[in-house]
Amino acid sequence: MCAAVYVLSTVTGYVLTSALLLKCPTLLHRRKRERFISKHISHRGGAGENLENTMAAFKHAVDLGTDMLELDCHLTKDEQVVVSHDGDLQRSCGINADISSIAYAELPPYLCKLGVTFQRDCYCEGGEDKHIPLLKDVFEAFPNTPVNIDIKVNNDTLIKKVSELVVQYNRENLTVWGNASNQIVKKCYKENPHIPVLFSLPRVLQLLGLFYTGLLPFVPLKEQFLEIPMPSIITKLKDPNRLTRSQRIMTWLADTCGFFLLMSTYIFVLQFVDEEGSF
16 A cells, blocks of 8 residues: 555656646756747748749748748769759659769759659649759858758768858858758767757657656757658648558547647747757
8 A cells, every 4th residue: 555655656746747847847957049930941942832942942932931941952973062852863853863973063954844752643843943053052042041951861071061051151040950860960960069950750759758758858958940740741642542541540640649749849849958968
């Protein structure tokens, strides 16, 4: 009986403490300086409205009032940082070659019609701008617009050069970078800890576990931004009528858990993360 009372009181105390600290994280963590808030993010500049990752797409998104541009970076043979989602040029340019094997001046233009990779049976056609831009072109054209940079490959030179460009254009407070790979995120943070980093996929899963076990308030975090595709995106990639009942149930559960995590930890993660956290 005494053991049961002890266990119950310990669990109750832990739950109440965790809930209090989740609600008031500054009791344990330092309040961080808010960099920027972005409610509307243009993925690849708005790939469904213009050819993705082109200057025309970015300009269109900014003209519409987007809060942030999301883009992807690769390195050319002559070590120029270019904005492109794919490392190879087959889908975007119809050329069977990698960006890393071609000098920037020799890169081919985009095809006139590109498939939108995150939307089934969706294509973007036309547009005069079919040019693969440099990252510095984006920085120069939109000096006050926050940019989310996806480092597409685990390349130390690419990470170093992106960091140098961010510093050169004084954008450490207007840039967030990272990748789904935790290894790349670690390298980004090591290269320049002054540029906010994204949660990698393993860290998102860890965050989920920490939240549902009540441990989240006790763990300091270096990352400052969450970027989580909701599992329901599968209904855009595949015919929903062909999904099995179990697939629909799992998608709904994953979406519900992910949404609850995002809403419940928004203040903690985005406003009060401790800069002394570790990966």
